[in-house]
Amino acid sequence: MKKFQFRLETLLKYREITEEQAQAIFAQADMVFRHEKSLLEKLEAILADTIEALYRKQEKSITADELHQYSSYIVATENKISIQTRKVISAEKHRLDCLKKLEESMKDRKLVENLRTKQLEKHYIEFLREEQKYLDEIGTQASTRDKARVI
Numbered sequence: 001m002k003k004f005q006f007r008l009e010t011l012l013k014y015r016e017i018t019e020e021q022a023q024a025i026f027a028q029a030d031m032v033f034r035h036e037k038s039l040l041e042k043l044e045a046i047l048a049d050t051i052e053a054l055y056r057k058q059e060k061s062i063t064a065d066e067l068h069q070y071s072s073y074i075v076a077t078e079n080k081i082s083i084q085t086r087k088v089i090s091a092e093k094h095r096l097d098c099l100k101k102l103e104e105s106m107k108d109r110k111l112v113e114n115l116r117t118k119q120l121e122k123h124y125i126e127f128l129r130e131e132q133k134y135l136d137e138i139g140t141q142a143s144t145r146d147k148a149r150v151i
Contacts, residue, residue: 001130004123006116015109022102029098033091040084047077 006012054062054070062070 019105022105026098029095033095
């Protein structure tokens, strides 16, 4: 019997490469998302610290100029937070799109792998049938020879 050969092996290799590329793209998108989220968290921490510092300063005494500086800094930080929030949302959307593409490429690869597995099983079953047929033939010939010797 001839060796098993999967006719769609090239397609399987292509699907594996596509999946690997999708994994790399997703990993990059996930890294960007985490970075953007980290920056947002830092900005939010800076804003919280600034507001807390302003409250402590107000408990003692604060000049109008200092109050104006704090106010300007808080507004600027809130603007940065707003911009960073949009970046995080955009990065998360891109990350989810990449995840969807990765899931699709995994599904496509598994589909071809399952087909390969089924064809390999059929090939193995056919191999077992031929082997059994061969063994039956040998058994029949041996039995015929034994009967011929007895007569």
